[in-house]
Amino acid sequence: MELFFLKKKNLIFLIIISFLFIMNTLNIFFYTPMVPDQHWAQKIFYLHVPSAWVGFLSYFLAMISGIFFLLTKKEVWDSRGLASAEIGTIFMALVLITGPIWATPIWGKPWIWEPRLTTTLILFLTYVGYFMIRSFGGNMERAKRIAASIAVIAFINVPIIFLSVQFWSPELQSHPQVEMNQQPNGILVPFFFSLFVFSSIYFLMFAYRTHVISTKKNYNKHV
Template identity: 40%
Template sequence: MAIAKREADAARAKKAEELRGRKRGLAGVDYIIGALSLIGLALSSWMIFFYAPEDALQLDPQRIFYLHVACAWLGMLAFILLAIASVVCLVRKDERWDWIARANAEVGTIFISIALITGSVWGRPIWGTWWVWDARLTATLILWFMYVGYLMLRNYMGRTLDSMRVGAVMALVGAVDVPIIYLSVNWWRGQHPTQQIGNTDAGLPPEALATMFVTLIAFTLLFIFLVRQVYHLQRAQSIAQRLRAIVS
Protein backbone atom coordinates (compact mmCIF):
# COMPACT_ATOMS: atom_id res chain seq x y z
CA MET A 1 0.00 0.00 0.00
CA ALA A 2 2.78 2.41 0.89
CA ILE A 3 4.55 1.73 -2.42
CA ALA A 4 1.32 2.23 -4.39
CA LYS A 5 0.63 5.48 -2.54
CA ARG A 6 4.12 6.77 -3.28
CA GLU A 7 3.73 5.87 -6.95
CA ALA A 8 0.36 7.66 -7.12
CA ASP A 9 1.82 10.74 -5.43
CA ALA A 10 4.77 10.69 -7.82
CA ALA A 11 2.43 10.42 -10.81
CA ARG A 12 0.34 13.36 -9.59
CA ALA A 13 3.47 15.42 -8.97
CA LYS A 14 4.77 14.62 -12.45
CA LYS A 15 1.46 15.59 -14.03
CA ALA A 16 1.35 18.83 -12.06
CA GLU A 17 4.88 19.66 -13.19
CA GLU A 18 3.92 18.97 -16.81
CA LEU A 19 0.91 21.29 -16.47
CA ARG A 20 3.08 24.03 -14.98
CA GLY A 21 5.56 23.64 -17.82
CA ARG A 22 2.75 23.83 -20.35
CA LYS A 23 1.41 27.00 -18.74
CA ARG A 24 4.89 28.56 -18.84
CA GLY A 25 5.12 27.63 -22.53
CA LEU A 26 1.72 29.20 -23.27
CA ALA A 27 2.71 32.33 -21.37
CA GLY A 28 5.89 32.50 -23.45
CA VAL A 29 3.82 32.38 -26.65
CA ASP A 30 1.63 35.19 -25.34
CA TYR A 31 4.70 37.32 -24.58
CA ILE A 32 6.06 36.76 -28.09
CA ILE A 33 2.76 37.57 -29.80
CA GLY A 34 2.28 40.63 -27.57
CA ALA A 35 5.79 41.90 -28.31
CA LEU A 36 5.36 41.37 -32.05
CA SER A 37 2.02 43.17 -32.04
CA LEU A 38 3.53 46.09 -30.11
CA ILE A 39 6.40 46.37 -32.59
CA GLY A 40 3.99 46.08 -35.50
CA LEU A 41 1.69 48.77 -34.11
CA ALA A 42 4.62 51.13 -33.61
CA LEU A 43 5.87 50.48 -37.15
CA SER A 44 2.42 50.85 -38.70
CA SER A 45 1.85 54.14 -36.82
CA TRP A 46 5.09 55.53 -38.24
CA MET A 47 4.18 54.34 -41.74
CA ILE A 48 0.68 55.81 -41.56
CA PHE A 49 1.86 59.30 -40.60
CA PHE A 50 5.30 59.55 -42.20
CA TYR A 51 5.67 56.93 -44.94
CA ALA A 52 2.32 56.67 -46.66
CA PRO A 53 1.71 59.52 -49.14
CA GLU A 54 -1.02 62.08 -48.54
CA ASP A 55 -4.13 61.50 -50.60
CA ALA A 56 -4.54 64.13 -53.32
CA LEU A 57 -8.27 64.59 -52.71
CA GLN A 58 -8.95 63.63 -49.10
CA LEU A 59 -5.62 64.87 -47.67
CA ASP A 60 -4.80 63.83 -44.08
CA PRO A 61 -8.26 62.46 -43.10
CA GLN A 62 -7.63 59.60 -45.52
CA ARG A 63 -4.98 58.23 -43.14
CA ILE A 64 -7.82 56.89 -40.97
CA PHE A 65 -8.33 54.40 -43.81
CA TYR A 66 -5.56 52.10 -42.55
CA LEU A 67 -6.97 51.78 -39.03
CA HIS A 68 -10.54 51.59 -40.30
CA VAL A 69 -9.89 48.76 -42.76
CA ALA A 70 -7.85 46.71 -40.28
CA CYS A 71 -10.51 46.94 -37.55
CA ALA A 72 -13.36 46.21 -39.98
CA TRP A 73 -11.53 43.15 -41.35
CA LEU A 74 -10.90 41.76 -37.87
CA GLY A 75 -14.42 42.53 -36.70
CA MET A 76 -15.80 40.44 -39.55
CA LEU A 77 -13.20 37.69 -39.15
CA ALA A 78 -14.00 37.37 -35.44
CA PHE A 79 -17.68 36.68 -36.17
CA ILE A 80 -16.78 33.96 -38.68
CA LEU A 81 -14.49 32.36 -36.08
CA LEU A 82 -17.27 32.78 -33.51
CA ALA A 83 -19.70 30.86 -35.71
CA ILE A 84 -17.18 28.09 -36.48
CA ALA A 85 -16.22 27.65 -32.82
CA SER A 86 -19.89 27.56 -31.78
CA VAL A 87 -20.70 24.77 -34.24
CA VAL A 88 -17.60 22.74 -33.32
CA CYS A 89 -18.48 23.15 -29.63
CA LEU A 90 -21.90 21.59 -30.17
CA VAL A 91 -20.56 18.78 -32.36
CA ARG A 92 -17.61 17.81 -30.16
CA LYS A 93 -19.21 18.71 -26.80
CA ASP A 94 -15.95 20.39 -25.82
CA GLU A 95 -16.28 23.46 -23.61
CA ARG A 96 -12.93 24.82 -24.80
CA TRP A 97 -14.52 25.72 -28.14
CA ASP A 98 -17.16 27.70 -26.28
CA TRP A 99 -14.36 29.67 -24.60
CA ILE A 100 -12.96 30.39 -28.07
CA ALA A 101 -16.39 31.52 -29.28
CA ARG A 102 -16.88 33.84 -26.31
CA ALA A 103 -13.36 35.26 -26.68
CA ASN A 104 -13.92 36.07 -30.35
CA ALA A 105 -17.26 37.66 -29.52
CA GLU A 106 -15.78 39.99 -26.89
CA VAL A 107 -12.72 41.01 -28.92
CA GLY A 108 -14.67 41.21 -32.18
CA THR A 109 -17.14 43.63 -30.58
CA ILE A 110 -14.26 45.98 -29.77
CA PHE A 111 -12.86 45.90 -33.29
CA ILE A 112 -16.19 46.33 -35.07
CA SER A 113 -16.98 49.24 -32.73
CA ILE A 114 -13.67 50.92 -33.62
CA ALA A 115 -14.43 50.33 -37.31
CA LEU A 116 -17.78 52.12 -36.99
CA ILE A 117 -16.27 55.00 -34.99
CA THR A 118 -13.33 55.54 -37.33
CA GLY A 119 -15.67 55.30 -40.32
CA SER A 120 -17.80 58.09 -38.87
CA VAL A 121 -14.75 60.23 -38.10
CA TRP A 122 -13.43 59.67 -41.63
CA GLY A 123 -16.82 60.32 -43.22
CA ARG A 124 -17.40 63.65 -41.45
CA PRO A 125 -14.87 65.72 -43.47
CA ILE A 126 -15.32 63.68 -46.67
CA TRP A 127 -19.09 63.21 -46.84
CA GLY A 128 -20.02 66.19 -44.68
CA THR A 129 -21.88 64.08 -42.10
CA TRP A 130 -21.11 61.64 -39.32
CA TRP A 131 -23.45 58.95 -40.62
CA VAL A 132 -25.26 57.98 -43.80
CA TRP A 133 -27.50 54.98 -44.31
CA ASP A 134 -25.08 53.50 -46.80
CA ALA A 135 -25.54 49.77 -47.51
CA ARG A 136 -22.16 48.81 -46.09
CA LEU A 137 -22.53 51.03 -43.02
CA THR A 138 -26.00 49.66 -42.32
CA ALA A 139 -24.86 46.03 -42.70
CA THR A 140 -21.90 46.71 -40.38
CA LEU A 141 -24.20 48.28 -37.81
CA ILE A 142 -26.38 45.16 -37.97
CA LEU A 143 -23.30 43.04 -37.29
CA TRP A 144 -22.51 45.24 -34.27
CA PHE A 145 -26.02 44.63 -32.92
CA MET A 146 -25.53 40.90 -33.49
CA TYR A 147 -22.33 41.04 -31.43
CA VAL A 148 -23.98 42.94 -28.59
CA GLY A 149 -27.05 40.68 -28.67
CA TYR A 150 -24.86 37.58 -28.58
CA LEU A 151 -22.91 38.81 -25.54
CA MET A 152 -26.05 39.86 -23.68
CA LEU A 153 -27.76 36.56 -24.43
CA ARG A 154 -24.80 34.40 -23.37
CA ASN A 155 -24.30 36.37 -20.17
CA TYR A 156 -27.99 36.11 -19.32
CA MET A 157 -28.28 32.36 -20.00
CA GLY A 158 -24.99 31.47 -18.35
CA ARG A 159 -22.68 28.58 -19.19
CA THR A 160 -25.31 26.00 -20.06
CA LEU A 161 -25.91 23.71 -23.01
CA ASP A 162 -29.01 25.69 -23.98
CA SER A 163 -26.90 28.86 -23.94
CA MET A 164 -24.39 27.23 -26.29
CA ARG A 165 -27.14 26.10 -28.67
CA VAL A 166 -28.89 29.46 -28.82
CA GLY A 167 -25.54 31.22 -29.16
CA ALA A 168 -24.56 28.95 -32.06
CA VAL A 169 -27.81 29.71 -33.90
CA MET A 170 -27.31 33.43 -33.37
CA ALA A 171 -23.68 33.18 -34.52
CA LEU A 172 -24.66 31.38 -37.74
CA VAL A 173 -27.34 33.98 -38.49
CA GLY A 174 -24.88 36.82 -37.88
CA ALA A 175 -22.20 35.17 -40.00
CA VAL A 176 -24.47 35.54 -43.04
CA ASP A 177 -24.09 39.30 -42.65
CA VAL A 178 -20.30 39.18 -43.19
CA PRO A 179 -20.34 38.46 -46.97
CA ILE A 180 -23.21 40.95 -47.28
CA ILE A 181 -20.97 43.65 -45.78
CA TYR A 182 -18.19 42.83 -48.24
CA LEU A 183 -20.38 42.65 -51.35
CA SER A 184 -22.88 45.35 -50.45
CA VAL A 185 -21.00 48.06 -52.36
CA ASN A 186 -21.44 46.03 -55.54
CA TRP A 187 -25.05 45.09 -54.89
CA TRP A 188 -26.43 48.49 -53.86
CA ARG A 189 -25.43 52.03 -54.77
CA GLY A 190 -24.02 53.91 -51.78
CA GLN A 191 -21.30 56.25 -50.57
CA HIS A 192 -18.60 53.57 -50.61
CA PRO A 193 -16.93 53.01 -54.00
CA THR A 194 -17.54 49.70 -55.74
CA GLN A 195 -14.80 47.08 -55.72
CA GLN A 196 -13.77 44.06 -57.70
CA ILE A 197 -13.68 40.75 -55.85
CA GLY A 198 -10.05 39.78 -55.28
CA ASN A 199 -8.77 43.29 -55.95
CA THR A 200 -6.76 44.12 -52.81
CA ASP A 201 -4.77 47.14 -53.93
CA ALA A 202 -7.75 49.33 -54.96
CA GLY A 203 -5.38 51.49 -57.04
CA LEU A 204 -3.21 52.38 -54.04
CA PRO A 205 0.39 53.53 -54.59
CA PRO A 206 3.08 51.06 -53.42
CA GLU A 207 3.81 53.01 -50.22
CA ALA A 208 0.13 53.08 -49.22
CA LEU A 209 -0.28 49.40 -50.10
CA ALA A 210 2.72 48.46 -47.95
CA THR A 211 1.34 50.53 -45.07
CA MET A 212 -2.02 48.82 -45.36
CA PHE A 213 -0.52 45.33 -45.20
CA VAL A 214 1.78 46.18 -42.28
CA THR A 215 -1.19 47.64 -40.39
CA LEU A 216 -3.30 44.56 -41.14
CA ILE A 217 -0.55 42.24 -39.88
CA ALA A 218 0.04 44.33 -36.74
CA PHE A 219 -3.64 44.46 -35.82
CA THR A 220 -4.08 40.76 -36.61
CA LEU A 221 -1.31 39.96 -34.13
CA LEU A 222 -3.00 42.23 -31.59
CA PHE A 223 -6.29 40.44 -32.25
CA ILE A 224 -4.68 37.03 -31.66
CA PHE A 225 -3.08 38.28 -28.45
CA LEU A 226 -6.34 39.67 -27.09
CA VAL A 227 -8.33 36.56 -28.02
CA ARG A 228 -5.82 34.37 -26.20
CA GLN A 229 -6.05 36.53 -23.08
CA VAL A 230 -9.84 36.48 -23.07
CA TYR A 231 -9.75 32.72 -23.69
CA HIS A 232 -7.64 32.23 -20.55
CA LEU A 233 -10.07 34.45 -18.66
CA GLN A 234 -13.06 32.43 -19.88
CA ARG A 235 -11.33 29.24 -18.79
CA ALA A 236 -10.62 30.66 -15.33
CA GLN A 237 -14.22 31.83 -14.97
CA SER A 238 -15.57 28.38 -15.90
CA ILE A 239 -13.29 26.66 -13.38
CA ALA A 240 -14.25 29.16 -10.68
CA GLN A 241 -17.95 28.60 -11.40
CA ARG A 242 -17.55 24.83 -11.05
CA LEU A 243 -15.63 25.23 -7.79
CA ARG A 244 -18.37 27.48 -6.37
CA ALA A 245 -20.97 24.87 -7.32
CA ILE A 246 -18.98 22.17 -5.51
CA VAL A 247 -18.53 24.26 -2.38
CA SER A 248 -22.17 25.30 -2.23
Protein backbone atom coordinates in the same frame (compact mmCIF):
# COMPACT_ATOMS: atom_id res chain seq x y z
CA MET B 1 -3.44 37.88 -16.69
CA GLU B 2 -0.22 37.35 -14.74
CA LEU B 3 -0.18 33.62 -15.46
CA PHE B 4 -0.68 34.10 -19.21
CA PHE B 5 2.00 36.75 -19.69
CA LEU B 6 4.44 35.10 -17.29
CA LYS B 7 4.92 32.48 -19.97
CA LYS B 8 8.01 33.53 -21.88
CA LYS B 9 6.60 33.02 -25.38
CA ASN B 10 3.46 35.03 -24.59
CA LEU B 11 5.48 37.88 -23.10
CA ILE B 12 7.80 37.94 -26.13
CA PHE B 13 4.76 37.95 -28.44
CA LEU B 14 3.28 40.89 -26.49
CA ILE B 15 6.53 42.89 -26.69
CA ILE B 16 6.92 42.26 -30.43
CA ILE B 17 3.31 43.19 -31.19
CA SER B 18 3.52 46.32 -29.02
CA PHE B 19 6.62 47.41 -30.94
CA LEU B 20 4.96 46.69 -34.31
CA PHE B 21 1.81 48.56 -33.26
CA ILE B 22 3.80 51.67 -32.29
CA MET B 23 5.82 51.46 -35.50
CA ASN B 24 2.63 51.02 -37.56
CA THR B 25 0.93 54.01 -35.91
CA LEU B 26 3.93 56.28 -36.46
CA ASN B 27 4.22 55.12 -40.06
CA ILE B 28 0.53 55.81 -40.76
CA PHE B 29 0.47 59.33 -39.38
CA PHE B 30 3.92 60.57 -40.35
CA TYR B 31 5.16 58.66 -43.40
CA THR B 32 2.28 57.34 -45.53
CA PRO B 33 1.40 59.58 -48.50
CA MET B 34 -1.81 61.60 -48.45
CA VAL B 35 -4.42 61.30 -51.20
CA PRO B 36 -4.96 64.82 -52.66
CA ASP B 37 -8.75 64.93 -52.30
CA GLN B 38 -8.83 63.44 -48.78
CA HIS B 39 -5.67 64.69 -47.06
CA TRP B 40 -5.46 63.62 -43.40
CA ALA B 41 -8.83 61.85 -43.46
CA GLN B 42 -7.29 59.20 -45.71
CA LYS B 43 -5.05 58.08 -42.83
CA ILE B 44 -8.15 56.51 -41.26
CA PHE B 45 -8.13 53.98 -44.12
CA TYR B 46 -5.11 52.22 -42.55
CA LEU B 47 -7.03 51.72 -39.31
CA HIS B 48 -10.59 51.35 -40.57
CA VAL B 49 -10.05 48.54 -43.08
CA PRO B 50 -7.77 46.38 -40.87
CA SER B 51 -10.30 46.78 -38.03
CA ALA B 52 -13.03 45.53 -40.36
CA TRP B 53 -10.82 42.62 -41.47
CA VAL B 54 -10.16 41.56 -37.85
CA GLY B 55 -13.86 41.94 -37.02
CA PHE B 56 -14.86 39.69 -39.92
CA LEU B 57 -12.13 37.16 -39.10
CA SER B 58 -13.28 37.08 -35.48
CA TYR B 59 -16.89 36.53 -36.44
CA PHE B 60 -15.88 33.79 -38.88
CA LEU B 61 -14.06 31.94 -36.09
CA ALA B 62 -16.99 32.59 -33.75
CA MET B 63 -19.23 30.93 -36.35
CA ILE B 64 -16.88 27.93 -36.69
CA SER B 65 -16.66 27.61 -32.90
CA GLY B 66 -20.44 27.89 -32.64
CA ILE B 67 -20.93 25.04 -35.11
CA PHE B 68 -18.48 22.79 -33.26
CA PHE B 69 -20.02 23.66 -29.89
CA LEU B 70 -23.51 22.79 -31.13
CA LEU B 71 -22.19 19.49 -32.51
CA THR B 72 -19.90 18.44 -29.67
CA LYS B 73 -21.07 20.43 -26.59
CA LYS B 74 -17.39 20.80 -25.64
CA GLU B 75 -16.63 23.82 -23.47
CA VAL B 76 -13.41 24.59 -25.34
CA TRP B 77 -15.47 25.59 -28.39
CA ASP B 78 -17.74 27.79 -26.30
CA SER B 79 -14.67 29.52 -24.85
CA ARG B 80 -13.16 30.06 -28.30
CA GLY B 81 -16.47 31.30 -29.67
CA LEU B 82 -16.95 33.77 -26.83
CA ALA B 83 -13.37 35.04 -27.13
CA SER B 84 -13.72 35.60 -30.87
CA ALA B 85 -17.12 37.26 -30.45
CA GLU B 86 -15.71 39.67 -27.86
CA ILE B 87 -12.73 40.62 -30.02
CA GLY B 88 -14.85 40.91 -33.16
CA THR B 89 -17.26 43.27 -31.44
CA ILE B 90 -14.42 45.46 -30.15
CA PHE B 91 -13.00 45.82 -33.65
CA MET B 92 -16.42 46.28 -35.22
CA ALA B 93 -16.98 49.13 -32.76
CA LEU B 94 -13.70 50.61 -34.02
CA VAL B 95 -15.05 50.33 -37.57
CA LEU B 96 -18.19 52.23 -36.56
CA ILE B 97 -16.06 54.89 -34.81
CA THR B 98 -13.38 55.38 -37.48
CA GLY B 99 -15.94 55.38 -40.30
CA PRO B 100 -17.70 58.58 -39.14
CA ILE B 101 -14.31 60.21 -38.40
CA TRP B 102 -13.42 59.69 -42.07
CA ALA B 103 -16.91 60.55 -43.34
CA THR B 104 -17.30 63.90 -41.57
CA PRO B 105 -14.77 65.84 -43.71
CA ILE B 106 -15.42 63.78 -46.87
CA TRP B 107 -19.24 63.52 -46.89
CA GLY B 108 -19.89 66.56 -44.71
CA LYS B 109 -21.76 64.37 -42.22
CA PRO B 110 -20.68 61.47 -39.98
CA TRP B 111 -23.32 58.96 -41.06
CA ILE B 112 -25.34 58.08 -44.15
CA TRP B 113 -27.83 55.21 -44.17
CA GLU B 114 -26.22 53.53 -47.15
CA PRO B 115 -26.07 49.71 -47.54
CA ARG B 116 -22.57 48.93 -46.23
CA LEU B 117 -22.83 51.15 -43.16
CA THR B 118 -26.32 49.91 -42.34
CA THR B 119 -25.47 46.21 -42.66
CA THR B 120 -22.32 46.73 -40.57
CA LEU B 121 -24.38 48.35 -37.81
CA ILE B 122 -26.86 45.45 -37.97
CA LEU B 123 -24.01 42.96 -37.55
CA PHE B 124 -22.68 44.88 -34.54
CA LEU B 125 -26.12 45.03 -32.91
CA THR B 126 -26.64 41.32 -33.55
CA TYR B 127 -23.57 40.61 -31.44
CA VAL B 128 -24.80 42.99 -28.76
CA GLY B 129 -27.79 40.64 -28.65
CA TYR B 130 -25.36 37.69 -28.46
CA PHE B 131 -23.81 39.08 -25.27
CA MET B 132 -27.20 39.95 -23.79
CA ILE B 133 -28.31 36.34 -24.28
CA ARG B 134 -25.16 35.07 -22.57
CA SER B 135 -25.59 37.50 -19.67
CA PHE B 136 -29.35 37.47 -19.13
CA GLY B 137 -30.53 34.33 -20.93
CA GLY B 138 -31.33 32.35 -17.79
CA ASN B 139 -30.14 28.73 -17.90
CA MET B 140 -26.46 28.95 -18.85
CA GLU B 141 -26.31 25.82 -21.02
CA ARG B 142 -29.37 26.93 -22.95
CA ALA B 143 -27.95 30.46 -23.28
CA LYS B 144 -24.70 29.04 -24.68
CA ARG B 145 -26.60 27.07 -27.32
CA ILE B 146 -28.67 30.09 -28.33
CA ALA B 147 -25.56 32.30 -28.46
CA ALA B 148 -23.74 29.73 -30.61
CA SER B 149 -26.72 29.67 -32.99
CA ILE B 150 -26.68 33.47 -33.18
CA ALA B 151 -22.96 33.39 -34.03
CA VAL B 152 -23.63 30.97 -36.88
CA ILE B 153 -26.60 32.90 -38.29
CA ALA B 154 -25.02 36.35 -37.81
CA PHE B 155 -22.09 35.48 -40.05
CA ILE B 156 -24.45 35.45 -43.04
CA ASN B 157 -24.31 39.24 -42.82
CA VAL B 158 -20.52 39.34 -43.39
CA PRO B 159 -20.57 38.42 -47.11
CA ILE B 160 -23.59 40.72 -47.51
CA ILE B 161 -21.49 43.61 -46.14
CA PHE B 162 -18.52 42.66 -48.29
CA LEU B 163 -20.58 42.30 -51.48
CA SER B 164 -23.02 45.13 -50.80
CA VAL B 165 -21.57 47.11 -53.71
CA GLN B 166 -22.74 44.35 -56.05
CA PHE B 167 -26.11 43.79 -54.37
CA TRP B 168 -27.32 47.42 -54.45
CA SER B 169 -27.43 49.87 -57.32
CA PRO B 170 -24.69 52.55 -57.60
CA GLU B 171 -27.20 55.30 -56.77
CA LEU B 172 -27.55 53.88 -53.25
CA GLN B 173 -23.79 53.62 -52.66
CA SER B 174 -21.84 56.29 -50.81
CA HIS B 175 -18.98 54.09 -49.65
CA PRO B 176 -15.74 54.60 -51.60
CA GLN B 177 -14.72 51.64 -53.76
CA VAL B 178 -10.98 51.21 -53.49
CA GLU B 179 -9.27 49.14 -56.19
CA MET B 180 -6.27 47.88 -54.25
CA ASN B 181 -4.47 46.53 -57.32
CA GLN B 182 -4.42 50.07 -58.73
CA GLN B 183 -2.87 51.68 -55.65
CA PRO B 184 0.82 52.74 -55.60
CA ASN B 185 3.32 50.91 -53.39
CA GLY B 186 3.40 53.92 -51.08
CA ILE B 187 -0.16 53.02 -50.08
CA LEU B 188 -0.14 49.23 -50.56
CA VAL B 189 2.92 48.45 -48.42
CA PRO B 190 1.78 50.33 -45.27
CA PHE B 191 -1.76 49.02 -45.77
CA PHE B 192 -0.70 45.36 -45.79
CA PHE B 193 1.71 45.99 -42.92
CA SER B 194 -1.17 47.46 -40.90
CA LEU B 195 -3.29 44.45 -41.85
CA PHE B 196 -0.54 42.15 -40.56
CA VAL B 197 -0.19 44.09 -37.30
CA PHE B 198 -3.93 44.08 -36.62
CA SER B 199 -4.14 40.36 -37.40
CA SER B 200 -1.29 39.69 -34.95
CA ILE B 201 -3.11 41.70 -32.30
CA TYR B 202 -6.16 39.52 -32.88
CA PHE B 203 -4.27 36.26 -32.34
CA LEU B 204 -2.69 37.56 -29.13
CA MET B 205 -6.05 38.78 -27.83
CA PHE B 206 -7.68 35.48 -28.83
CA ALA B 207 -5.07 33.41 -26.99
CA TYR B 208 -5.34 35.63 -23.91
CA ARG B 209 -9.14 35.75 -23.76
CA THR B 210 -9.49 32.00 -24.41
CA HIS B 211 -7.06 31.37 -21.56
CA VAL B 212 -8.93 33.71 -19.19
CA ILE B 213 -12.38 32.33 -20.07
CA SER B 214 -11.26 28.70 -19.73
CA THR B 215 -9.48 29.43 -16.43
CA LYS B 216 -12.59 31.13 -15.05
CA LYS B 217 -14.78 28.19 -16.08
CA ASN B 218 -12.43 25.69 -14.43
CA TYR B 219 -12.35 27.79 -11.26
CA ASN B 220 -16.16 28.06 -11.10
CA LYS B 221 -16.46 24.32 -11.70
CA HIS B 222 -14.41 23.55 -8.58
CA VAL B 223 -15.88 26.20 -6.28
